[in-house]
Amino acid sequence: MTDSDASGATAGVDDGDAPALPDDLGAVREALVDWYEADHRAFPWRRTEDPYEILVSEVMSQQTQLDRVVPAWEDFVEEWPTTAALADADRGDVVAFWSDHSLGYNNRAKYLHEAAGQVEDDYDGAFPETPAELRELMGVGPYTANAVASFAFNNGDAVVDTNVKRVLHRAFAVPDDDDAFARVASRVMPDGGSRVWNNAIMELGGVACGTTPRCDEVGCPWRRWCHAYETGDFTAPDVPEQPSFEGSRRQFRGRIVRLLGERDEMELDALGHRIRVDYAPGGEHGREWLRDLLSDLSDDGLVRIEEGSDRTVARLR
Missing domain, CATH: 1.10.1670.10 (Helix-hairpin-Helix base-excision DNA repair enzymes (C-terminal))
Known part of the structure; x- marks a missing residue:
């Protein structure tokens, strides 16, 4: 009409x-x-129609202030300029980058890495162009799929x-x-x-x-x-408040990934003492609490836990 x-x-x-x-x-x-x-505002991803670069910007921008996204995005596409380069990268390096740049929710780095592999393996390196096709990529929901379709291909919905x-x-x-x-x-x-x-x-x-x-x-x-x-009534729709980052499980998960990105492996108690000052093996925030965090990260495919006869170590996958 x-x-x-x-x-x-x-x-x-x-x-x-x-x-x-x-x-x-x-x-x-x-x-x-x-x-x-x-x-x-002249964000660098507004100067490109490359769907890969736009996807990276959209994933990074989820619940992250744009002034922090700009340098992270520039560093990321310099390190891994194409889906082929990202797909070939070690996932631990990608997750460590994410954590080092304080982008939060490290499983998004994992999904982005896997999505790059899908583009290379399932689409012969050519990005899908419609929102429906883009939603087939790992970690790409309706909003991100539509944004990439819009900004890369002028083929999106509102x-x-x-x-x-x-x-x-x-x-x-x-x-x-x-x-x-x-x-x-x-x-x-x-x-x-x-x-x-x-x-x-x-x-x-x-x-x-x-x-x-x-x-x-x-x-x-x-x-x-x-x-x-x-x-004169500038009432706005209700926006759900984001949970506080300080002291959250997300904060400590990020600290774990950052530390493991710097080392080949860490013993359980050594890791616990490094991520919070009040860590006590038998305390409220002790081994059971730490194992629970590591279990979450393991379920997300980010961390591997190795049980030995005399010690337990964690490492990035």
Whole structure:
């Protein structure tokens, strides 16, 4: 359906989805794209259409601040510039890199390594191009698959992340409902324009329509249509709080991987004393606690535990 086919402000969208959706979506789209193309944050992965480099950026960006992702991404693609190079790498080296750069959730490094192997072995080194095909890669969920399809191949659907939900909720009074956000995001995105559009609307949410809106300061292109700007109600959808990293199992898992990346192997108690100052073999945070962490890492394919007659050691796989 084209804009000229639309009848009413919410044509193509359930009436309750977007009561403030404008009639002239062509003007809405043009305003956002013009704003984005005039000036936007120059992340290095926005200067490439290489699906491998874009996949690396998307995986790294999951729950990691972008200013920390940039140097890590640059180092990663310099070390392993292609899927072939990454697939040939030792997985322990990839996991150690991830931990050294404090990217969190080290199993993402494992999945990325395995996905590179899939591209080489199952697709003869040629990346799949559709969201459905990309989801066949290890560790690639719906959001990441759609992002890679959009930014590498201009072949994606509308991206719906936290930033996009906040923009749609404020601008067009879309209710805080995942299905409604998906329908409205798809309706607003121009056909065949996923690469620029998804970059642009995420930029709008990251720069102009953050937790604290900066509408006038950055010249938000949607002010003339925005429900929140008109009413002064800048309420945003609820965002689940991330659990604290400090003192978490994730923090100690990362410390284990980092230490094992520096050594061939470590004996159990030596490892425990290195990862927390209050480690005591028989205490609350002792061998049983440490073995539980190592068991998780073993299940993720990151660590191997070797039981000997007189000692137990751990090493990266």
